[in-house]
Amino acid sequence: MCGLHVHIGSQILDVEPFAASVAPVAELAQFPVYDLGGGLGARYTYGDRPPAVGDYLDALVGAAREHVPADAELIIEPGRSMFASAATTLYRVVTVKQGSVTFVAVDGGMGDNLEVALFDQRFEAAIVDRLDATDGERVTVVGRHCESGDVLIEDIRLAGPRVGDLLAVPATGAYCFTMANNDNGNRRIPVVFVADGTARLVVRRETWEDLLARDVDHST
Ligand SMILES: Cc1ncc(COP(=O)(O)O)c(C=O)c1O
Helix, strand or coil: CCEEECCCCCCECCCHHHHHHHHHHHCCCCCCEEECCCCECCCCCCCCCCCCHHHHHHHHHHHHHHHCCCCCEEECCCCHHHHHHHCEEEEEEEEEECCCCCEEEECCCCCCCCHHHHHCCCCCCEEHHHCCCCCCEEEEEECCCCCCCCEEEEEEEECCCCCCCEEEEECCCCCCCCCCCCHHHCCCCCEEEEECCEEEEEECCCCHHHHHCCCCCCCC
16 A cells, blocks of 8 residues: 545536545544545636646645645645647437427437536537537527437527537537447547647547447347
């Protein structure tokens, strides 16, 4: 045993809980290593104001200076805060159904983004051709997975969504790819890296053959 580890949670938008997590762990025993976990929040919505990395580190290191041995090694596990904003998911609008609520259905959903169903994570979205539109109607964006929980974004303003539009949902770089799944026989989506005007396929779209690849016996 060379150290202690603490992880207080994820998508934390305040530095205080990080600072407060150090003393109780340090009081348990002195070790050469303290792993202070992950948890720093990412900016998913216009309203999210995650702490700056410097402020997060100041809080952790400040608390560590106070409570753990001066020569102890500190480890952190930043994940979401580094990657969430690195990806945007593109969907095709496949249905617009008007009623007391306008539902905009897209060709993806909980198969590529489980964060909404599992954590109630809120996302923003915009129609790719009309990113600058300032007004729009209130709609609910839903997926194609045939589950009542397959809601991507409830009550968001979109500029005149029509069948065939591309819908961009930013901040999908964390947990979406790693939790992608084959719900209802869905094939997982590809990943494309884009930089300086060029695009590179890094994960190909899943095929029907992929879905059947583990079947070893088709005899009746
Ligand atoms: C032990 C541990 N370390 C790190 C993380 C990653 O945290 P984050 O969601 O901030 O990337 C998690 C996720 O909850 C975790 O359980």
